[in-house]
Amino acid sequence: MTIVDTGDRPGAVDLGRRDRKKQETRAALERAALELVAERGIGGVTVEDISQAVDVSSRTFFNYFSCKEEAVTGKGPGTDTQIGEMMRSAPAELPVIEVLRRALRAEADQIQARQEQWLLRLKVFEQNPSLLPRLVANGAEVERMIAEAVAGRIGVDPVADGYPILVTAVAWTAFRVAMMRWSAGGGDRELGELLDEAFDHLTAGLADPSSPA
Known part of the structure; x- marks a missing residue:
């Protein structure tokens, strides 16, 4: 403050x-x-x-x-109002998937700034499976909040129209995958870089990656 x-x-x-x-x-x-x-x-x-x-x-x-x-479990990624606020305030011409990328990248940068604590937290999660139900519940709440923000941005019903739920689930999965890779690598790469990589695959339509030369 x-x-x-x-x-x-x-x-x-x-x-x-x-x-x-x-x-x-x-x-x-x-x-x-x-x-x-x-x-x-x-x-x-x-x-x-x-x-x-x-x-x-x-x-x-x-x-x-x-x-x-x-x-x-602490205050997990996306548990405050930042993502919803970014969805509402982003320029109208930006596609939803790009707005989500930017919002989640902001979350990733905040986590990166507390790298030591977050890597320890992810290790604790892995070693204590009994925490999984709480993590799943927290994640579901975040997805619901993001889907409502997406629906408000494009002017559709968040339940009747499947797009907000689908695009939110895909974006949040990309975030989780980036977090998993970041944890597995011990933070050797920037979390934001891994998140951008995941979104690049999404925006490319999840096409088969090119074979290494």
């Missing part, structure tokens, strides 16, 4: 500081949860363990998360 000159509103500065403190506490809890689960597995970690690692109470933990699994 950016703090601006509030003039006759001195309490706004304090509110900004409180918001930053909350963000810092949430981030610290997420980090502690990831590190502990990476070391012990999800079954070997309790809410109390995570709270103690950050030197806060369990009550404070529950101000931010409903359970330890939520702390581990």
Whole structure:
């Protein structure tokens, strides 16, 4: 949050500081949860363990998360309103698939900026299959939100017309594939580069790639 000159509103500065403190506490809890689960597995970690690692109470933990699994999964890609906002504000002449590429590329750049934490998170997901139902549910919610934004952009019903759901599923799959490749390679290539590569295949109609020379 950016703090601006509030003039006759001195309490706004304090509110900004409180918001930053909350963000810092949430981030610290997420980090502690990831590190502990990476070391012990999800079954070997309790809410109390995570709270103690950050030197806060369990009550404070529950101000931010409903359970330890939520702390581990954290705020996943696309879970805020950024993608929907980009869909609505992009130039009208841009094709939907290009708008989706740009929106998801912005998400990829944010993840890349937190590479160490995200690679650890993806490793934890791989090592703890019990987290899969939560990940699937989160992904389904993101897809629903994107499909509604697509439908609003082109002026169709998001349920009756199959296009928004289809193009969203394809774009989100491209994002997941890029994430999987990024994780498997240990971050040796930029996530955005892998995402662009996936979208290049999509926009080419998924034609057979040329044989290597």
